Amino acid sequence: MSELTIVVLRIGFVVALWVFVVAVMLVLRNDLFGTTVVSRGGRRGPQREQRPAADPTAAAALRTDPAVTSTALVVTAGPLRGTTLTLGSTPVLIGRAPECTLVLDDDYASNRHARVFQRDGQWWVEDLGSTNGTLVSEKRIEGVVPFKSGARVRIGRTEIELRRGPR
């Protein structure tokens, strides 16, 4: 084989080596650069449009109805103590994952740990299969249980409470 061919093959090898390294990095792109923040301006993602949207009129009615008192989720213990989340008609996802509404920095919490949501005029808390469990009034829950005002929900080192008050 001629000298030139071998030189070309060698260059090809180095290129292939680096193509491999770059290919691996591209595969890991999501991991290496972390989460992406998508602006929710006028442009809506295609996947979002396919999803059934919550009835906007019902939510609006709930918001403007003076008889409905506002409900807030208050963190009473843990690193986020003092945080208050005013609850609307939308569920709240709690966990370590960045897409959660309440993002916990807690080794004992799972990525998607629990969800607090409203149904039939009442608030519910649901454990999403967390490793260390969700405790309502010191008892580990299975699936969905009612979230009573004043009851303490414990997730890892964090404790949250539901507080109702006039708007």
Next chain:
Amino acid sequence: MATVVSYTARPRRLTQALLLLLALATGLGAIALVSLGRTGELPSSFPLTAGMAAGIAVLLQVLVMIRAPYADPTILPLTLLLNLIGLAAISSYDTARILFNDKTSAYAGRQLIWTAVGVLACAAVLWLLRDHRILRRYTWVSAVAGALFLLLPLVPGLGRDVYGARIWISIAGYSFQPAEIAKILFAVFFAGYLVSRRDTLALAGPKVLGIHLPRWSDFGPIVVAWAFAVAILVFETDLGTSLMFFGLFVAMLYIATDRLSWMIIGAVMFLPPALYAVTQVSHVQKRLTCWLDPLASSNYEACFQINQGLFGMGAGGVVGAGLGEGRPSMVPFGQSDFIFSGIAEEMGMIGTFAVLLMYLLLVQRALRAAVGISDGFGTLLAGGLGFVIALQVFVVVGGVTRVMPLTGLTLPFLAAGGSSLVANWIIVGLLVRLSDAARRPSARRAGAGAPHGAGAPHGATASDAGAAAPQGVAA
């Protein structure tokens, strides 16, 4: 308002297949180029090598598809390519030795057989170990087994002294480094032990010089690990093995407790044994001299190996001499301890950096699996195994390039040597298993998150979750 979209793991088995194919082509290309450069023709064994490598790739791909469908798609391709580059470098050493030194040399053939054994061991791990948490039951078994393996070279008649270090055993003509297997057993033991003790070990004690020290009563485990490392150093006279075990323990202690003070304590504790080694153990003393000033005329003869390695890397320069054009056989142990200088000589800085990047990515994947996994045992095991690879690469490459004194560790997947290769393939098998556990969506979550679809990254803001709530509750 913005939505935070986080990455949802997909199986990505096709990606892995393509990466394996690319790794296979590149690695076999390297092996072919070595022979083309040396003799101008392909070796007669090339079809066999290529067939075996392809078989390995297919076996691993199929096995992962069956047993670990959510495993990280990059771990196995990275490992395969490193292994094949190692084979190329070893065959370059072999052919150079035959051509220029008139000696017989058949390390490449043996390395190929050990590669097959290693891959089979990795496959066995993947096939038999369905859940890494089973290993936690064997915490104390692996402690005892690891200690036995580590002390095996001290048994008279079984252990062998090789260049001052007593870390080899030889049975029926085959020699083996039991420390390589022991490091896996110890990683399992440390993970199992620390996961149950980490809460107490993380408690803060007295504050000295602005650092929160742990409580004095919690110093027991690190003292035991330290005593063990010192015992290895004194009786087996090998600083590298000693450093690897103590370093592994301290690193896993740090992962378990999240306390930097343990790292500082570990570093301080390792100073006296290191000083002892430097002043009392003759071959370590020599290595310190060769680290500081190998090219002085008084040291030149004694530091022949490291000097030849330096000249080799210098001859390679930026673009390298070209595969099959270097003289890796000029360096003593250019097939094992000094394989890095051979690779640097033939592939140059461009190729060497690619190789180092592959190690970096491999270690990063191990640490990523450690972060993603949901149980503490898995986190510690993945972190510990990743750290062992990183430490070995740092110590060996650092030793060859004179960043630190040379110690007797092996470069994972590259250096010739059966025990190291098999042990590291087992580690890769464990990492694949752990990464599968880290990326696999749990059964519960798959049910609850069904409306989102498992295949696409999704943003779950409050409103999105609201839309999905009725289905989620019903399911």
